[in-house]
Amino acid sequence: MRRGRRSYSSRRPSRRLSSNRRRSRANARPLALIAIIFIFTLTLAPPIKSYFTQRAQISALKSQVVTDRTALDAARAELELWKDPDYVKSQARERLHFVLPGERQYIVTGTKDDPTLPDTTKVVSQLPEGAPWYTKLIASVTESGL
Numbered sequence: 001m002r003r004g005r006r007s008y009s010s011r012r013p014s015r016r017l018s019s020n021r022r023r024s025r026a027n028a029r030p031l032a033l034i035a036i037i038f039i040f041t042l043t044l045a046p047p048i049k050s051y052f053t054q055r056a057q058i059s060a061l062k063s064q065v066v067t068d069r070t071a072l073d074a075a076r077a078e079l080e081l082w083k084d085p086d087y088v089k090s091q092a093r094e095r096l097h098f099v100l101p102g103e104r105q106y107i108v109t110g111t112k113d114d115p116t117l118p119d120t121t122k123v124v125s126q127l128p129e130g131a132p133w134y135t136k137l138i139a140s141v142t143e144s145g146l
Helices: 002-082 085-096 121-126 133-145
Strands: none
Touching: 002 085
């Protein structure tokens, strides 16, 4: 009987080992799958990133081409205007104040309707009543210098 007990007791630990092996294999499969997916992700991440970066650069360059073409069309239209002699004359009159032979040009400055000019009456009105004349003179010269 002792032999039977020994054989029975010797069988039991072997069953435990085989069930532990089965459990470790069952746990190893998901871990291996996760490791494969992780390595696959690490392998594909840089090319995918560069793909999206290049797509963004391409779309930016396409928009730049569109704006450059509109600017080129505007420059061509302006070039066509400058080919017209009447347009050149009008621009020379406006920008450079040229006149044709026999004409006189008058440039009027300092009109009251010009809002950019300072109002000199403000200086005099800000001075106290009874101030000496030289104070008014200095204030108006100072204001005109601004």
